[in-house]
Amino acid sequence: MIDLVCLGKAFDLQKEIVAKITGIEDSRVVNCKSLNGDLVFLQSDTSINPDLANQKVVVGQKFLDQLYLGDVLLLKPNGFVRILFRVKSNHNSLFVTEMCNSNCLMCSQPPKNADDIDYHYTINEQLINLIPKSTKFLGITGGEPLLLESKFVKLLDDCQNLLPETHIHVLTNGRYFAWPKFVELFNGIDKERIVFGIPLYSDFDENHDFIVQAKNAFNQTILGLHNLGRNEFRIEIRCVLHKLTFERLPRLAEYIYSNLPFVEHIAFMGLEYTGYTPYNSKLLWIEPHAYSTELEQSVLFLNSVGINVSIYNIPLCLLTPSTRKFARNSISDWKKEYLEECIGCSHLNDCGGVFGTSKIQSAYIKAIID
Amino acid sequence: MEFVCVNPSLLKISLSKEVYTIDVVYKCFYWYSGKYSVTINEGLSTIEIDLELGEGIQKVDGLIKRLKIDLIDFKTRDIVSKETVNIRELLVAKAFAHGDEFDESPPGEIADTPTNC
Amino acid sequence: MENIRNKRNRKFRTREYYGNSASDYHLLPFRFIELSESKEILVNEVGESLIVPRGTALKIAQRCIAENDPIIPDLISRFFISRKPIPELIDVLATRYRTKKSFLDSFTSLHIFVLTLRCNHSCHYCQVSRVTENREDFDISYNDIDLGIDHMFKSPSKKLTIEFQGGEPLLAFDKLEYAIERITRLNKDFKKELSFVVCTNATVFNTKNLQFLKEHNVLISTSLDGPEFLHDANRPKTGRNSYQLVLNGINYARKMVGHDQVSALMTTTRLSLDYPIEIIDNYLENGFNNIFLRPISPYGFALKNKTKNIYDDKKFLEFYKKGLDHIIKINQRGRYFVEDYTAILLKKILTPFCTNYVDLQSPSGIINNVVVFNYDGRVYASDESRMLAERNDLTFLLGHVSDSYESIFYGKKSKELSKYWSNESLAGCSDCAFQSYCGADPVYHYASQGDFEGFRPTSGFCLKNMGIIKHLFELMDFRKEEVMPIFISWISN
Numbered sequence: 001m002i003d004l005v006c007l008g009k010a011f012d013l014q015k016e017i018v019a020k021i022t023g024i025e026d027s028r029v030v031n032c033k034s035l036n037g038d039l040v041f042l043q044s045d046t047s048i049n050p051d052l053a054n055q056k057v058v059v060g061q062k063f064l065d066q067l068y069l070g071d072v073l074l075l076k077p078n079g080f081v082r083i084l085f086r087v088k089s090n091h092n093s094l095f096v097t098e099m100c101n102s103n104c105l106m107c108s109q110p111p112k113n114a115d116d117i118d119y120h121y122t123i124n125e126q127l128i129n130l131i132p133k134s135t136k137f138l139g140i141t142g143g144e145p146l147l148l149e150s151k152f153v154k155l156l157d158d159c160q161n162l163l164p165e166t167h168i169h170v171l172t173n174g175r176y177f178a179w180p181k182f183v184e185l186f187n188g189i190d191k192e193r194i195v196f197g198i199p200l201y202s203d204f205d206e207n208h209d210f211i212v213q214a215k216n217a218f219n220q221t222i223l224g225l226h227n228l229g230r231n232e233f234r235i236e237i238r239c240v241l242h243k244l245t246f247e248r249l250p251r252l253a254e255y256i257y258s259n260l261p262f263v264e265h266i267a268f269m270g271l272e273y274t275g276y277t278p279y280n281s282k283l284l285w286i287e288p289h290a291y292s293t294e295l296e297q298s299v300l301f302l303n304s305v306g307i308n309v310s311i312y313n314i315p316l317c318l319l320t321p322s323t324r325k326f327a328r329n330s331i332s333d334w335k336k337e338y339l340e341e342c343i344g345c346s347h348l349n350d351c352g353g354v355f356g357t358s359k360i361q362s363a364y365i366k367a368i369i370d
Numbered sequence: 371m372e373f374v375c376v377n378p379s380l381l382k383i384s385l386s387k388e389v390y391t392i393d394v395v396y397k398c399f400y401w402y403s404g405k406y407s408v409t410i411n412e413g414l415s416t417i418e419i420d421l422e423l424g425e426g427i428q429k430v431d432g433l434i435k436r437l438k439i440d441l442i443d444f445k446t447r448d449i450v451s452k453e454t455v456n457i458r459e460l461l462v463a464k465a466f467a468h469g470d471e472f473d474e475s476p477p478g479e480i481a482d483t484p485t486n487c
Numbered sequence: 488m489e490n491i492r493n494k495r496n497r498k499f500r501t502r503e504y505y506g507n508s509a510s511d512y513h514l515l516p517f518r519f520i521e522l523s524e525s526k527e528i529l530v531n532e533v534g535e536s537l538i539v540p541r542g543t544a545l546k547i548a549q550r551c552i553a554e555n556d557p558i559i560p561d562l563i564s565r566f567f568i569s570r571k572p573i574p575e576l577i578d579v580l581a582t583r584y585r586t587k588k589s590f591l592d593s594f595t596s597l598h599i600f601v602l603t604l605r606c607n608h609s610c611h612y613c614q615v616s617r618v619t620e621n622r623e624d625f626d627i628s629y630n631d632i633d634l635g636i637d638h639m640f641k642s643p644s645k646k647l648t649i650e651f652q653g654g655e656p657l658l659a660f661d662k663l664e665y666a667i668e669r670i671t672r673l674n675k676d677f678k679k680e681l682s683f684v685v686c687t688n689a690t691v692f693n694t695k696n697l698q699f700l701k702e703h704n705v706l707i708s709t710s711l712d713g714p715e716f717l718h719d720a721n722r723p724k725t726g727r728n729s730y731q732l733v734l735n736g737i738n739y740a741r742k743m744v745g746h747d748q749v750s751a752l753m754t755t756t757r758l759s760l761d762y763p764i765e766i767i768d769n770y771l772e773n774g775f776n777n778i779f780l781r782p783i784s785p786y787g788f789a790l791k792n793k794t795k796n797i798y799d800d801k802k803f804l805e806f807y808k809k810g811l812d813h814i815i816k817i818n819q820r821g822r823y824f825v826e827d828y829t830a831i832l833l834k835k836i837l838t839p840f841c842t843n844y845v846d847l848q849s850p851s852g853i854i855n856n857v858v859v860f861n862y863d864g865r866v867y868a869s870d871e872s873r874m875l876a877e878r879n880d881l882t883f884l885l886g887h888v889s890d891s892y893e894s895i896f897y898g899k900k901s902k903e904l905s906k907y908w909s910n911e912s913l914a915g916c917s918d919c920a921f922q923s924y925c926g927a928d929p930v931y932h933y934a935s936q937g938d939f940e941g942f943r944p945t946s947g948f949c950l951k952n953m954g955i956i957k958h959l960f961e962l963m964d965f966r967k968e969e970v971m972p973i974f975i976s977w978i979s980n
């Protein structure tokens with residue numbers, strides 16, 4: 001795992017700054033520059049280097065050795081630094097809000113209620129100006145990004161204009177798309193370069209509503225998917241695997257095929273044991289090997305009717321052999337870990353590992369010896 | 371419900387109109403009219419059906435059992451089709467409608483709704 | 488902006504908060520049929536099906552489903568019942584309905600040109616009259632080809648399939664060449680998606696015609712009835728071995744135009760009925776990946792030969808079941824081999840899409856999806872219609888190719904036929920569970936029973952389709968684990 005945040009001590013930093021790393025002097029000093037030219041130095045030492053006495057400086061930054069030219073940081077006056085964008089990573093995202101109109105039982109980043117839309121919007125508008133034009137992939141996530149409404153469309157538009165080669169992937173619950181008028185707001189977007197990743201946890205409305213803790217959410221999401229499909233947007237459906245979803249999983253697969261055959265990709269995702277999940281553990285936790293039959297059935301069905309299907313976040317040793325080829329290396333590099341059990345595993349190179357953020361791991365992880 | 375085997379080639383059936391409508395009876399016995407000669411008479415409170423087979427009816431018990439099942443099935447079909455006439459029409463109209471002339475607003479509370487929608 | 492969303496209470500609520508009580512629901516249109524003494528099949532308006540315990544439909548209608556009956560989620564999610572009088576997802580359902588009927592969008596996409604009645608074979612079941620090989624009066628005229636092509640390009644359909652039939656169409660190769668070249672030339676402006684098919688007995692190939700067929704990407708459809716003794720018995724040709732000729736032709740064509748460009752159709756005769764396994768194995772040996780087990784049609788010339796060809800529809804069903812079982816075994820052994828009629832029905836049962844198979848459509852495929860330009864310039868509603876016409880029955884004659892498009896496609900005949908081409912409104916079909924998988928076939932019923940509507944209790948069309956569809960459900964229920972992977976592999980491309 002890699003730390004994305006570090007608390008140090010800031011000197012002469014009056015406001016938050018979004019800045020791109022422009023110089024790596026040595027392993028102990030790094031400098032970065034914001035859009036309007038502010039130059040900030042980062043030091044690993046805790047005491048300020050005399051040469052930098054008149055500069056904006058943040059000291060005590062332990063993760064300097066993980067930074068590369070072009071990475072973008074958020075620096076706060078209190079000495080808190082967050083990596084917003086890592087040039088070496090394929091998993092960069094714009095984080096747009098912590099608010100959400102759902103409240104999923106297994107949310108890994110539980111939503112907050114304070115209106116933070118403008119705060120994040122300002123940061124993201126700077127960020128997209130600082131990241132390389134050659135960026136291949138950029139995620140957008142929250143909270144629920146659609147809560148930004150027209151600001152979200154503006155952000156997408158700016159992304160597509162500033163980053164003509166970037167493929168954008170939005171994680172949203174899609175509920176707002178149930179309103180045809182809302183979908184119309186997205187008419188100007190380049191549909192080829194954007195995919196909406198939308199979770200669907202059951203074919204049965206009451207189950208889905210319970211899991212996302214919102215009445216009518218299922219119907220809104222389905223109508224939203226339907227509206228997106230009618231307007232030829234690209235869609236990915238995501239389903240987190242746990243005790244409340246696995247039983248009807250094969251039925252969900254059929255439901256998607258029957259009602260939403262235009263979906264271009266379906267991802268079944270292992271549960272990350274963090275956020276709300278430990279709190280709702282009794283409701284949710286199940287050993288992945290216990291649902292491997294249902295998962296296999298669903299995956300093979302979707303694959304045979306010609307829908308792309310992937311398994312995320314489940315290590316290969318917890319999958320049946322016929323489903324292993326659908327597993328993707330999906331855990332963000334900074335969260336990914338391998339365990340002691342992995343030593344000697346013949347699949348170590350293909351395996352996506354486990355969540356370093358999960359507070360418990362499956363008891364069935366065991367090196368595969370071919 | 372009464373079944374009387376008048377002679378080896380004639381089965382008389384009497385049904386209460388309170389239980390079976392003439393519609394249901396016609397639909398049910400339509401399928402018997404390939405093999406049997408079927409006559410349906412509507413009385414005041416009953417429907418009288420004659421099933422005739424020149425060569426003689428084999429296995430009358432089996433036939434009666436089948437008839438009872440079919441009558442229940444056709445009655446069930448009748449309930450479902452009557453109850454769903456309107457929704458079926460709406461569905462077909464929507465399927466072939468142009469633009470948004472039949473669009474419903476999505477379910478949910480005001481709090482769920484995006485601005486201006 | 489005062490945002491109500493921000494103030495939501497984030498306390499988790501129980502499962503019950505999101506559920507309803509069971510008996511509180513509304514019915515959506517569906518039909519059902521008995522599968523066995525203990526099971527029945529429910530099918531809704533968009534063809535979604537569910538196999539349930541016998542009596543479930545009654546319980547649903549009478550609101551007797553128990554509160555925690557696990558069938559409730561299935562009934563709701565598959566659109567058999569709804570919590571609201573108008574289901575929240577009715578737009579989704581409407582799209583599915585429209586998709587199932589979307590063959591209507593491609594109004595008349597199959598155009599059949601009967602180039603000649605001449606043939607070098609004389610098959611006893613031949614559905615059109617045969618004539619000797621040297622009578623030019625039985626060829627279509629260039630002028631009629633032109634007129635037919637002009638009508639064809641008026642079809643709103645984006646995709647056009649042009650099928651050349653005979654007699655033996657390759658005996659009128661000059662006409663074939665002319666038609667394909669003219670269509671290709673005109674299509675530079677019309678830009679339709681074209682596919683050409685030629686139905687030939689495979690015995691008159693030569694380098695010249697095959698080269699041409701290859702250049703124009705014409706699919707070759709030929710006839711193969713099974714093993715030698717069967718094929719030859721069905722297709723006598725004075726002094727020559729028909730089976731060997733066809734196989735030589737098939738192999739020659741495969742070499743010249745490519746293996747996959749050559750397909751074969753079999754015709755079932757009374758004689759065939761005893762040999763499903765042999766016929767299938769013959770197709771397998773000859774390198775085909777599919778077979779269409781089709782019954783002989785009750786049309787045209789074939790009816791004259793009653794003793795030989797009119798056989799019990801029930802016997803055909805047995806033939807089909809045996810054949811399908813054999814084909815399933817073949818697939819289980821790892822060889823991909825499809826029975827085409829089953830695949831068409833499975834697409835209707837298991838996928839949200841529509842099929843373009845003319846005989847299983849409602850509204851019927853006649854005129855809506857197919858039209859025939861006969862060698863004499865007459866225009867018919869379907870292939871079968873012109874077979875009737877060869878028996879001097881002009882019921883399905885729509886007009887002459889020199890008539891206007893409107894009078895042919897929207898004329899009196901079309902209007903009259905349209906009353907009988909939806910099985911939704913036909914006696915027997917109107918509450919049949921298999922309605923959305925089956926079709927209306929006014930031409931068949933006219934030919935076999937004397938009227939357009941037909942009489943289901945004795946209709947061979949009904950017996951065959953009901954029997955086959957029920958059999959497929961039986962397989963998908965009783966032998967689910969075995970057959971489903973195979974069936975799904977058949978529908979996926």
Ligand code: SF4
Binds near residue numbers: 318343365368
């Ligand atoms: S043992 Fe480790 S590396 Fe091997 S499959 Fe399991 S989690 Fe992956």
Ligand code: SF4
Binds near residue numbers: 915916919926950952
């Ligand atoms: S023809 Fe027979 S099987 Fe087909 S829909 Fe009509 S009644 Fe049903």
